[in-house]
Structures are given as structure tokens and as C-alpha cells.
Amino acid sequence: MTASHKPVPKPTPETQPFWDGTAEGRLRIQRCDACSRHYFYPRPACPHCGSDDVTWVTAGGRATLYSYVISHRPAPGFEQDGPYAIAVVELEEGVRMMTNIVGVEITPENLPLDMELRVVFEQRGDVHVPLFEPAGGPAR
Amino acid sequence: MNIVIAGAAETDELGKLPHMSTAQLHLQAARNALADAGMTKDDIDGVATVGMPGPIQIAHALGIAPAWLDGTGVGGSSFLFHVRHAAAAIRAGLCTTVLITHGESGRSRVGAPRPALGPDSLIGQFELPYGVLGPPTMFTLTALRYMKETGLTHEQLAEVAVAQRRWAHRNPRAMFQDLITVEDVLASRMVAYPFHLLECCLVTDGGGALIVTTEERARRSPVHLLGSGESAESPIISQMEDFTTSAAFRRSGEAAFAEAGISHDDVDHLMIYDAFAHVPIYGLEDLGFVKRGEAGPFIAEGHTSPGGRLPLNTNGGGLSYTHTGMYGMFAIQESVRQLRGEAAAQVPGVEVGVVLGNGGMFASAATLVLSNHRP
DSSP states (O other): OTTTTSOOOOTTTHHHHHHHHHTTTOOOEEEEEETTEEEOSSOSSSSOOOOEEEEEEOOOOEEEEEEEEEEOOOOOOOOTTSSSEEEEETTTTTTTEEEESSOOOTTTTOOHHOOOHEEEEEETTTTTEEEEEEETTOOO | OEEEEEEEEEOOOOOOTSSSSSSHHHHHHHHHHHHHOOOOOOGOEHHHHOOOHHHHHHHHHHHHHSEEEOOOOOSSSSHHHHHHHHHHHHHTTTTTTTTEEEEEETTOOOOOOOOOOOSSSSHHTTTTGTOOEEEEGGGGGGGHHHHHHOOOHHHHHHHHHHHHHHHHHTTTSSOOOOOOOHHHHHSSOEEEETGGGGBBBBEEEEEEEEEEEEEGGGGOOEEEEEEEEEEEESSSSGGGSSSSHHHHHHHHHHHHEEEEHGGGGOOOEEEESSSBBBHHHHHHTTSSSTEEEEEHHHHHHTTSTSSSSSOTTTTTHHHOOOOOTTTTTHHHHHHHHHTTTOOTTTTHHHHHHHHEEEEEEEEEEEEEESSOOOO
């Protein structure tokens, strides 16, 4: 269900394809056709080689846990969550993004670095935000 | 042309100052620095400061007709950038004597509008939706990765706060002066795992100012700028390339050491911006004082504490002395005091000091190499 008071991102022209993708349940990132590397966040040219020969592709949605904190002071909209994990995950395509870990009780023991994750989407207003849960599905 | 810091001072008080606006903090610090330099506002032809109120208001309020302005605002490191930029401007003949000011009502928020981060900004789209709440939930994000890759323990992270409190214990101006133990740190409230309250910086009101000019124009024994460097990495922490090392720290440090022509063995005193306990660990490694993974044990063994071979953050740092929000000014001030022999917790025989400033969250960095001797 929608967490109605959590911050809702507002797309801009260069990020619109990303948010259009999440609304369709797809995690889209950019790939450089010149150097064959992926990158994130959305930008008009490849930060690795400088080429603007870039394409939007759909990522596989699999990731590993790169690092995180467990916040004990809730941001506006997160008051009902209890301590929550603000994480950075590394997609199998090699790019990283911030997210929340869901589908598991948020404790250090349950969240070893490099654990395998998969993307899920949460609707907020008109936007769908990518979150990640354990690759084997929610452990409840 | 030898560039020097010819005046340096902080506001009369630091801490909780609800009776002073942001602009007042700037102006009191400026007047104190001018007095320290033996100068008047008519000696100043360049002004540098950050954001609101900015260099126009500061120059106008003091009655200065500036020939040169710098409003570089890249976070808490900005004042180190200003020193570097002022040196370049003076060498280029754009101005002769620069006033650099900092004032921040970080705790009381008097006359201090918070910058708006809209939902369409980079951070608004890709970090704020995940419940980040200021630096305690962002700057800290790198630490678990560093701990996994280097073996740094929770106890060693806590030792950073313990070591700096030993310095603050000797400094009557430090906000927190009581000695603490690792157990105290680990028993303090969890803010954002793995960071406890005592591993997070203070939030205070205060200010500081510097006068940068040529050696010939200085009216008291000056502190020489031997070298400087600046760089930047990612505007948002999640896109930092490697969570175990700061590229901006490394690049700014290499440039400063190269310009100064010094080696690490020449450094008697070190200031590393410490918004959170892991930052001095990164700084020690990224500046090259120790190898990767060695900084935690180095601090825990006492080498940066009073009596140690590399005195670090000798005012008590952002963790114990003061942290208005843009702490870099205070790191410079302590380095100047140590080089003048005027520090509260004075280290004997300091001749070369290094200051590493962080801006944002590993977003920008600048390094200064200072000395009480000519280059």
C-alpha cells in the first residue's frame, strides 16, 4: 500500500525515462554504446568515456548490498517504520543506487554486506520508487 | 611572493548563541581577526565567504570596497578553498589582502535560512525518498563497507571520539570536555547504526575569520601557506566511487604536499575535518600518513592523542570542540594557533601543520600545508 507521507521524487526531463520505467515495474538505467558500460544517475552523456551515444536499458533487478545505515531517527513519513535501512546497492550491471531494504526485519544480523537482493516497487503519489528485498523473497 | 595568514580569530563565544544572528557571527569574527592582524577594514580589498549572507553583505556591512570577491560554497571545506583562491588572486595582482569569514547559527538558526532541496533535485529524486535525514544518515553510509573491507571494529571507531575528547579535556573553549571511554561511546544512543551519538559531531553556533596577505604586509609573525590542493567527487554520497576511500581527499592532499615539497615525516600537527568518527580514519589513509586499514589501530594505539607522534584534531574537533555546520574554518584556526604556539592544548615544537577539510559528504575537499617558517 502507498506510504502516503514519504517524500515523492519529482522527475525532470533527463530522469523521466527512469521514472516512466519504474511506473511499469522496470528498473531502467543508461548504457554507453561506445564503451559498453552502464551508468546511473541519469545524465545525457557517459561519465566514463564522454560519449553521448547512450541508450536506456532495463536492468535485471538483481543487486547486492554494498553498504547501509539503520536510521533510528525517522525522517518525515518514516515515523511508522521503526528503525529502517538506508542502503546503497550494487546492481549486477555495476551501477549503485540508494534505496531502502524491505521484506526483512531490519537488524545488522539480517543484513550482511553483499547479500543478494532483488528490486520491488512502491507507489508514492504518481511515482513508483525502487526498493530492494532479499533475493529469496520476503522473510516474515 | 610568500602568502601568509596574517590574522586569525574566532567569535568571542562558541556553542549556544541565540542572541546572535548569522551575520553578527561573521562580523564579530571579522573584527576579531582584523584586531588580531593589527589591521583595519581599510587594509582589506578582497572578501571571501560562503552563501548567505555572502561576500557582498559582509563587505558592505564592514564598509569594505572590494576589488575581489569569492563566494565559493562547497560545504565545510569552503574556507580552505578561499585561502587557496585568495593566494592565487594575490599572486595574480587582483588584490592584496583578503578577509575570509565564517559565521553559522547552526544550533539556534537565527537569521539562517535552510537551503531548500526540492523533490526535483538530484538528491530529491535519488536519496531523499529513502528517508535520509541530514548528514547522520548519509555521511555515515560508507562506514560499514569500510569496516568489512579493512576489519575496522566498532571499538576502534569509538576510539576516534575517545582520542579527540582527550584533547578537548585540555581546551576550556571545547563544548564537551569530560573524558570518555569506548564503553561510554558504545553505550550512547544509536543515531544511525553503526554510529552512536558520541561518534557524531556537535551542532553549535559560532564563527571565525582569517586575513590572507603577503608576508611583507603582515604586521605580526605570520603563518605561511606552503601548499594547497582542492578537488571534488560526487554531489551525492550514494555515487561516491569507492566507499572505503575519498578521491577528493587523495587528490587535494597530493596537490598540497607536492606544492609544499614536504614529506609526511615533516608534519608535526594535523587537522582532519571530523563530522563523524570515520572521517579522520579516511583522512589519515587518504593523505598517506598510514596505509589502508591502519588508521583505526593507529588512533586506538594513541598515536594521535596527547603525547602521540601525530597530534590530530587538537582542539577536540567537530566531535568535541565545536561544529557549526561548516567546520573547516575552525580546523584552520586551530592549525594557526598551534603554529603560533598559542593553542590551549599546545603541542611542543610545531613547525609544519596540515589541514584537511571536507565539504558536503566526501563531496569536496581541500588541503592546506601551513608553517611558521618561510617556504
